[in-house]
Structures are given as structure tokens and as C-alpha cells.
Amino acid sequence: MKLLEDRIRKDGIIREGNVLKVDSFINHQMDIALFREMAREWKRLFAGKPINKVLTIEASGIGIAAVVASELNVPVVFAKKSMSINLDYDNYETQIQSFTHKKIYNVIVSKKFLTPEDHLLIVDDFLANGCALMGLLELAAEAGATVEGIGIGIEKGFQAGGELVRSKGVQLESLAIIESMDSTTGEIVFRPQPHQS
Template identity: 45%
Template sequence: MKELHNRILKDGHALSETVLKVDSFLNHQVDPNLMYEMGTYFKNYFKEHEITKIFTIESSGIAPAVMTAMQMNLPMVTLKKQSSKILNGDVYQTTVHSFTKAMDYELTLSKKYITAEDRILIIDDFLANGEAALGAARLVEEAGAQVAGIGIVIEKSFQPGRKVLEDKGYEVYSLARIAKLGEGLIEFVE
């Protein structure tokens, strides 16, 4: 997505070989028009995938996911990050490890908002190790539903996330794929 590449080059900050800050348009301040354009890209890519619902993970995935959901005319579900297990039968939960925050959380989905007939598009802001997307996929499959695709805003292609997801059979579409980061250096996959 050319507009996103340009924006990352203009406003992104590579702080190290692994950390890319995009706080000025995606993770803290949000450019709503850019989010809408991301939604258009996701819609165009996944429009033949018979998606029934869009899932995202709170909270930086919500803005691009809701813009995609609107353009695809589908409901969106925000998977919640809980700090502890909910001990009733109303939810699906799975433990996800966040390498960024060096902590675990319980990704949570109410059973009311998925059925075995659903074909889910998972949208998230970053793909690095794939832990969050894998967690979301586990919840979908626990419900007997299908992961019809995974849409990522920024993929760190030098980290294992894409391979991990593809090895499980998931189709991954990323709007920007970063080949290399370094202090002041950002290179995209050709």
C-alpha cells in the first residue's frame, strides 16, 4: 500500500533493529483517512473470501478493523485482553504472550458472537512473532469456525510471524512489509 509506505518513511521512527514507532498515525495518534484507505485495501483483497465477520485485538487494531468492517458491511468483534481467566462458560479464552510487553494476557471472546458457520477475517496492527494472531485463530477454531484470512497493517518480515501463520495454513495479507530496520533505517520487502 503505497500511501502507507510513504507515511511510514515520513513519520515512522526506527528506534532499533526491531522497534518501529508509528505513534503519530496508528498506535496513539490515529489518521482516520489513512485508516479508511487501509479498509479499502483489505476489502479489495478479501472480497472473494466469503468473510462473515471481522475480528481484531484491542486496541490498536480497532481503527483499521472498523473501517474495513464498514466497507465490507460486516460486524466487527474486538477480542479483549483480560489479565485473568474468566471462570464461567460464556467465553472462549486463550493465553497469549506479548514479547513487546513481556507479559501474558487472556484473549477473550464471548461465545455469543461466533458460530461454527462463521468465516473470520482477523485484522491487527502489527505482525512480529505472530502470537496475537495465533491466539485469535485459536479462539476462532475453538468455536468450530474458520479463519478465512489474516490482514496486517505492518508486518516485520524479518521476524517469524508470517511463516508461523502460513505454516498453520492461514493466508496473510500485509499492507506494509518491513524487510529491515535499524536506527534511522526502514527498508521494505520488494
């Protein structure tokens, strides 16, 4: 999606070690007008799919998911990291590793909110190694829900996650796929995606 690629070029900050900071518009400050355009693009890309729920994971996925769900007129369920004493113990549960935070999280979704009747659009801001996404796919599979598609903001195309998920045959639409980036020159190369706007 050209709008997102242009914004990453303009406001993204590349750090050594293939770190891309987009905290001024995606995952700390959130540009909701941009999210709305992203939501409309996913609506177009997943048109005709019987999506009845958006699934994401806390925390930075929630904002994008809420705007997408508003566009699709469906509810959101967000998977929670770690156990809250306010939750029922009747949950689907899996573990995911966060490289950013160097931790392993328990990730849970209440069995009440993921069922075999659900046709999910999974949404998240980033896809790199795919750990979070594989965790969400596992929760959906445990619940017997159908994953109609996956919408990702920014995919690091040089890491394994995208390939891993595409090999499962799920329609994955990352609105910007970074092939390479250079922290010294600031140059970013995006993968061409002619079917996107």
C-alpha cells in the same frame, strides 16, 4: 501498499532494537483516512471471500478493524485481554505473551459472538512474533469458525510471525512488510509485493 510504506518512511520512527514507532498515525493517534485506504485495499485483496465478521484484539487493532468492517458492512468482534466482571463466563479463552508489555494475557471471546457460521477476516495493526495472531487463530478454531483471511498493517518480516501464519495456508495480507530497518540511518527496506497497490 505503497501509500502505507511511504507513510512509514515519512512518519515512522526507528529506535534501537528493531522498534518501529508509528504512534502518530497507527496506534495512538489514528489517521482514519489512511485506515480507509487500507480497508479498501483489503477489500480488493479478499474480494469474493464470504466474510461476515471482522475479528481483532484490543486495543490498537480495534480502530483499524472498525474502519475495515465499515467498508465490508459487517460487525466487529474484539477479543478482550483479562477478565471483566461484566462478562459471562461462557467464553473461548487462550493465553498470549506480549513482548512489548512483558506479560502473559488471558484473551477471551464470548461464545455468543464466534460460531461455526462465522467467516472471519482477522485484522490487526502489527505482526511480529505472531503471538497475538496465533491466539486469535486459536479462538477461531475453538469456535469452529472459518478464517477467510488475515489483514495486517505492518509486518516485521525479519521476525517469525508471518512465516508461521503463512505455513498454515491462510491468506495473509500485510500492507507493509519490513525486511530490515536501521535506527542509525533511518533506512527501511520493504519486501516487494507486486500484487498490492
